[in-house]
Amino acid sequence: MLINTKNDIYHAFHKQYKEIIPSAFGIIILLIVWYLISLNPETSLPSPFKVITDTWDLIIDPFFNKGGNNKGLFWLVLDSLGRVIFGYSLAAIVGILVGFIISLNKFTRLAFDPIIQLLRPVAPLAWLPLAQAIFLKPDPSAIFVIFITAIWPIILNTALGVQLIPRDYTNVSKILEFTIFENFFKILLPATLPYIFTGLRIALGLSWLAVVASEMLLSYDGIGFFIVNAYNNSDISEIILAIIYLGGVGLILDKMMAYLSFKLTPQE
Structure with a gap:
């Protein structure tokens, strides 16, 4: 042993x-x-060495919090993650539900298709003025932008997964006389999970992009606000440090979603 x-x-x-x-x-x-x-x-x-020396205090103490906007990068990233979790969760719930609905009924598919094709290519920044006009506050506006950016790959991949379910699976469901709920949890959901997670993984990356863009224009905190503040102060080293943080957090989120996908989806 x-x-x-x-x-x-x-x-x-x-x-x-x-x-x-x-x-x-x-x-x-x-x-x-x-x-x-x-x-x-x-x-x-600036060179890598200069970035380290210029931002050393931020690197060694990301947890300081002196109130207001004067806090370490850990708390700024946490503020951004809070918005991402909210908007992304809404997008996941609505996106998966809509994906199943439009793939199981021809009428709803034809009804939703032009809406999806019309709104899907719109860039996240283009939604910001409309979000501000609707919600009048920074946080709900940022969450809306995250939601509207993340929802499309979830809808499309969920619908694709349902459409690609082998006909044999459907025949088995009919032979065994599954109820609607049994058919969903024993046939539809397991067969579409790999596609759903593909959509969720893409959407998570888009959510992280959207929150930074939103915070740069709307927010008073978060990593996006930090970048704008550093830009206004002509502090390129702080901008580069923030970019490294963004990339690191994005990588961690992607790996976490890939791990969940591996653990929860059926393996051949």
Whole structure:
């Protein structure tokens, strides 16, 4: 038993090691390119070393909170995540429901299709003035923009998953005389889960993009507000640090959704 445990640990470590090396190599290349660009006297881009020295206080203490807008990046990211969770959750609930409805009935599919095709290409920033006119407050406006940005991939992927259910599954449901609820939970939902999670994963990334755009124009806190404030102060180093935070949080959210998808969807 002990030998097997050691072998499992070794194989897991070896697998992670093989995956980390290419990632580390890519990051090193990026840092080198960044440094070389910063050497150009015609650019104001700070080098990686200057970014670290300029933002050292923010790096070593992301948890400080002196009230108002004077707080660390942890709390700013948390403010943004709160808006994302709210808007994204609404989009997930409504998107999955609408996706099932339009895929199971031809009339509703024809009714919703022009609306989806008309609104889906609209950029998140284009919704901001309308959201402000409707809600008159920054937070509901930002949440609405997140919702309207995230909902489309959820609807489309859910509908696609239902449409691609093999006919054999439907025949089995009829032979076993499943009720509507049995058919949904034993046939429809398990068969469409991979597609639903694909939509949810895409929507989560779009939500993170939308909240930053919204906060840059509407909010008084959050990571988007931090970027605008740094820009107004001509502090490029703080902007770069915020971008790194944004990328890191986005990566973590994507990995979490991928893990949930792996655990909850049926594996072939």
